[in-house]
Amino acid sequence: MPRNTPALRRVCRDCDGFARAAIATGTRNSDGTRTTLRVDCPACHGTGTTAPAALAHTGR
Template structure:
């Protein structure tokens, strides 16, 4: 018997699904590890997915 599959979520074009990245600052902590910053994708706000174009359209 066939199953109903959930709707596919569209992967963000800006980050290709890698919504959060760690960027090294070049400095080191006292224990020798590098200092990093976590940055979210500005297009999808860190979710990795976007709404389909037909759902995002509004107005005429």
């Protein structure tokens, strides 16, 4: 029987878990493939998850 347990990590609210995007620049390499840039989510740094609010560091 399934058990309801709280998740230790949450999905990032900025990227919805899709932490890396590949952006085509429009140019082609010499072998015919597209040149792409890989960009990580700035909020979760490419992990797709965030720590729960109770574990977040607070203070000065």
